[in-house]
Amino acid sequence: MNVILRAAMAAAFVLSVCATNVSADTNWFAGIKAGSMNVDSPDFSNATNIGVVVGYNFSKNLAVEGELTTSSSDGTLEDSYNYSIDTYALYAAGRWGDKAYFKVKGGFLNEKIKSDYGFAESDSGFSAGIGGGYRFSDKASLELEYTKIETDVDFISLGFNYAF
DSSP states (O other): OOHHHHHHHHHHHHHHHHHHHHOSOOOEEEEEEEEEEEESSTTBOOEEEEEEEEEEESSSSEEEEEEEEEEEEOEEETTTEEEEEEEEEEEEEEEEESSEEEEEEEEEEEEEEEETTSOEEEEEEEEEEEEEEEESSSSEEEEEEEEEEETTEEEEEEEEEEEO
């Protein structure tokens, strides 16, 4: 995993916690997520990604979310080479429901795919996802999401969010 991306993820999480603790506003939230990056090609096996989410709720139903993920376990390419996928994104998200809820998100995403085969690619564009969640309290929730990263890459993740 890229050391710079790890440091950026840790810094984003620490800054979000510090910023929310000095604010009287309780609309901020932060979270962690993990899941499978599924590449739609028989030459690729799935990579496992972990990430952080920082967001702000404008209302009960509308939020903005920043998300960083990186491969914690590389996938394989042609059963011989390892590859990893790193992403960062900014989404608008809608949530409908009370304890159990439905979620839709869409926004801008950048992805970087690298392999020890020498292949490296970076791409940016629109990304969207759907999912559902369960609120354990006003502050804690668990979410299951399906996100379309690009035409041939999907991310299925489970995440935990905590509101400050």
